[in-house]
Amino acid sequence: xxxxxxxxxxxxxxxxxxxxxxxxxxxxxxxxxxxxxxxxxxxxxxxxxxxxxxxxxxxxxxxxxxxxxxxxxxxxxxxxxxxxxxxxxxxxxxxxxxxxxxxxxxxxxxxxxxxxxxxxxxxxxxxxxxxxxxxxxxxxxxxxxxxxxxxxxxxxxxxxxxxxxxxxxxxxxxxxxxxxxxxxxxxxxxxxxxxxxx
Amino acid sequence: xxxxxxxxxxxxxxxxxxxxxxxxxxxxxxxxxxxxxxxxxxxxxxxxxxxxxxxxxxxxxxxxxxxxxxxxxxxxxxxxxxxxxxxxxxxxxxxxxxxxxxxxxxxxxxxxxxxxxxxxxxxxxxxxxxxxxxxxxxxxxxxxxxxxxxxxxxxxxxxxxxxxxxxxxxxxxxxxxxxxxxxxxxxxxxxxxxxxxx
DNA sequence: TGTCTAATTGACACTCAGTGCCAGACGGTC
DNA sequence: GACCGTCTGGCACTGAGTGTCAATTAGACA
Numbered sequence: 148x149x150x151x152x153x154x155x156x157x158x159x160x161x162x163x164x165x166x167x168x169x170x171x172x173x174x175x176x177x178x179x180x181x182x183x184x185x186x187x188x189x190x191x192x193x194x195x196x197x198x199x200x201x202x203x204x205x206x207x208x209x210x211x212x213x214x215x216x217x218x219x220x221x222x223x224x225x226x227x228x229x230x231x232x233x234x235x236x237x238x239x240x241x242x243x244x245x246x247x248x249x250x251x252x253x254x255x256x257x258x259x260x261x262x263x264x265x266x267x268x269x270x271x272x273x274x275x276x277x278x279x280x281x282x283x284x285x286x287x288x289x290x291x292x293x294x295x296x297x298x299x300x301x302x303x304x305x306x307x308x309x310x311x312x313x314x315x316x317x318x319x320x321x322x323x324x325x326x327x328x329x330x331x332x333x334x335x336x337x338x339x340x341x342x343x344x345x
Numbered sequence: 346x347x348x349x350x351x352x353x354x355x356x357x358x359x360x361x362x363x364x365x366x367x368x369x370x371x372x373x374x375x376x377x378x379x380x381x382x383x384x385x386x387x388x389x390x391x392x393x394x395x396x397x398x399x400x401x402x403x404x405x406x407x408x409x410x411x412x413x414x415x416x417x418x419x420x421x422x423x424x425x426x427x428x429x430x431x432x433x434x435x436x437x438x439x440x441x442x443x444x445x446x447x448x449x450x451x452x453x454x455x456x457x458x459x460x461x462x463x464x465x466x467x468x469x470x471x472x473x474x475x476x477x478x479x480x481x482x483x484x485x486x487x488x489x490x491x492x493x494x495x496x497x498x499x500x501x502x503x504x505x506x507x508x509x510x511x512x513x514x515x516x517x518x519x520x521x522x523x524x525x526x527x528x529x530x531x532x533x534x535x536x537x538x539x540x541x542x543x
Numbered sequence: 544t545g546t547c548t549a550a551t552t553g554a555c556a557c558t559c560a561g562t563g564c565c566a567g568a569c570g571g572t573c
Numbered sequence: 574g575a576c577c578g579t580c581t582g583g584c585a586c587t588g589a590g591t592g593t594c595a596a597t598t599a600g601a602c603a
Contacts, residue, residue: 183561196582271470271473300534303534304537305541308505308541316498318501319495319498336498339503340503343430343487344431344543345543352550391553
């Protein structure tokens, strides 16, 4: 007796299999050149069923990024309260590390993402979600609201700045084909803003 | 004899007229509920002709933002060289001011933009373009490259941070229905990052 | 004025993403 | 076996965006 029902187990298995088949096609023929029909045929399901697993074609590639914001927020909450906010944020985003064996594959996916407008757009929308997820904890760590009702804006600006660094570092990492570890690039990006405003 | 050929003048006139008709429909029935056929019918042109003026439906709303990046870059280049970079960037984005008579309309457009996923996504893509446009001038103003080849990343992080502030301020301005002038919100956003990293 | 030429246009057909609907298949339960 | 909820495939549909082509239009030039 599993903690998970058989229904959801088979569903998750199908989910993973469709995603894998689709990613293979994407990496082989390119994202835009691969149609939903191609994926459905390769996965042995109907066109209609594909959309029962993934809302959009982009979700196949970016679906796993959906929960990252909440995870990052949890990680931030566990940083010591006396750690400077900017440092804490750097430490949190730096948790996103290159999975050792997956580097080559991750690089190809990243190149595809930065090179495909619709994918890039979706990833930017994910950033907005991360921003919303991180907002409460960042607001909590910010100096007390002076009473002008702009605490949300202050927190949003800081989070957005951090995510902007993540994005810039990620793009550089991809363009340089992973030559420099992402962690170092993140530090450089965070420090740049630190120096520019200082 | 005009400096502009008659061809392009009539074309620009048609362009403006289609945009105006379309915007009216958008504000009346909503962006997503308005189809290209609606616009074409209202403007007295064919569906096909619409796409000769605008590449996408989103371009009708965001098309005028296309050149903002280049304008901002020019404005930044004219700021004194000894002005701190972060201050200079604030002064540049603060040029985007609410056109006095257009406040009500701009507010509605902004609400539509923040409330429509496809429009929001496109606007974020414009941000990337602005970032690319501003990059060279920001790179020029940054301390000399220490030789690690990461000058682009440093500049990108700073620009992205500034644009993130613009975005956060814009969203707050919209959500508060323009209660606080955008300029003030921008200053708050820029200062927040300044304090967070300091 | 008339003719040549190039840009513009509308119409048609097409691809592709995404959605609504419905009837049937399948697995688990009693 | 009958019952029930879920998943599935098939079908039709909307709506965005593109390629093509013949017809039209307006400017240029003689």
